[in-house]
Amino acid sequence: MKTPLFDTSALQSRATSHQLPPFKVKQIFFELFKNQRIHREEMTTLSKDLKAELAQSFTPLSLSIIETVKSDTTTKFVFQTLDGYIVEAMLMLHRQDEKYAPYSATSPRKVAGRKLNRITLCISSQVGCPVNCLFCITGKLGFTRNLSWDEIISQILYANRRIQQQFGKKEDGSLRAVRNVVFMGMGEPLLNYDNVIQSIEIMLAQERLSLGRRHITISTAGIIPGIKRLIADKVQVKLALSLHAPHQVLREKLMPIAKAYPLPALMEVIDEYVAATDNRIFYEYIMIKGITDTPALAHELVSLLAGRLAHVNLIPYNPNPVLDFLESDVKNIQLFKQILEKGWLTVTVRESMGREAKGACGQLGWENVKKRVSE
Ligand code: SF4
Structure with missing residues (x-):
């Protein structure tokens, strides 16, 4: 090879x-x-x-592209590894006034004419995923293997080339490039620790991708040994925790990995991480109708995160035809958000980018699952 x-x-x-x-x-x-x-x-x-x-x-690259699915604000890249496996990455184009637009699941934003100001790439770290969260289509694929550091970097190099082809140069003559990288694609990055860390070193190196530390996010389902290694190795990038439930019983139902790494022990190691790094944790919380979105759970979340350095991202569930969940109503999301804010938490409702391309959170790998279901 x-x-x-x-x-x-x-x-x-x-x-x-x-x-x-x-x-x-x-x-x-x-x-x-x-x-x-x-x-x-x-x-x-x-x-x-x-x-x-x-x-x-x-x-030049360790992956080849086999499909590109584009919308106004996103491009999904479907890659094939040299040994024939499929992995996906999602490019998200954020426009200038985006943060001021109100959240609405029913009226997609008009983006034409707004200036591009931030480009984020959501990348994969594994082929499939062993964690098997109930609301995620990638988990249904099972786990095949870890991606190597060069397969991870190849996703960014390919995306940068496509950005250049699509948008050309900036007004000052410099090239546009991926500015934020989030390990939120297929796989659990802390179960592929060595390759993820090696790829991050290349992302940070001045003479390589030259990204800022605050522009790289590792998102974990709560792998305690991996978080401990981040502390020991002083890996100073952003950390997002896929929390999705404020207590152990519900978390265990939605995320079987919580049995191995229970919530009290997880929060203890998160506190150690914050004490060691002084970094704010981004808590990812999925909004599933009738399951995670009740006012009672919002109050429990306030209690869990009280006094902690936290930012909560509420993620409307992205529907998957083979999964038995529904997206929360917009009014329930707003009520949930208000309860968190009254509890002095900072909260963002994450926009569902890439649904049309089946590339939003929890949807990567859909084409493979669809094939299996029809077979
Ligand atoms: S949400 Fe993340 S950790 Fe959970 S199954 Fe999907 S890819 Fe794996």
Whole structure:
């Protein structure tokens, strides 16, 4: 199997053995990461001979694209790994005045003409997922394998190229790129710890993707050993906890992983994380009609998070034809939000981006599940 072209150690050892001057290694990285060129023929600063030599042992990306599903505000990328598995990533285009628009599930926002100001990529860390949350279609796929660090980085490199093709350069001549990366796609990132951390190092490196620490979010279902490793390794990116229920009984019903990592122990390690990093935790809370969205649960959530450094993201459930849940009514979401705010919590109702492409939260992998159901 060919090595990814952005594998520093492989490229450097090859460079040494072939007397490849260090400046050529730099040129390759510059083409990939800064010029956003992912096809050898586009890399105009590399000589023809060098490109031919690299073609024998290196591949620019570790994934190939097999489908792109676009809407006004999102693009879903369906990738295939070199060994034939499907993983997905979701590009979200945030427009200038978005944060001021009121939440409404029934009237999708008009985006034409509004200036693009933030680009977020939701990436996958595993093929399928072993966690099997009841409301998530990815969990229905089961777990196949972890993604390697280069398969994770390939999702971003591919997205950057597509952004350049779609939007061209900024007014100042610089290239647009993914600004925020969230590990909220397929898989549980803390069950693929080493590859996720290695990919984050490449995202942060100035001469690679050069993203800010506050622009990378790891989202976990609550894997206690993984959170402990984040503390020990001083990994200073944002942490989101998929909470989804304010007490153990309901959490265990929705997220079987809660049996292994019960809520009291989880909150204890979260407190340790906050004490060690001083980072605010983003609590993800899904709004499922009649199950997670009652006023009583909102009050319990206030009690659970009282005094904690917290931001709550309420996520309207994104319907899946093979799952037996319904999305909360808008008025129930608003009431739930008001109760949290009266309890002095900061709250955002997350916009459901990408539903049309079956790429919103909990929907990734739908095409595969559909195929299995029809078979
Ligand atoms: S919500 Fe996340 S952790 Fe849960 S099954 Fe889906 S991908 Fe896995």
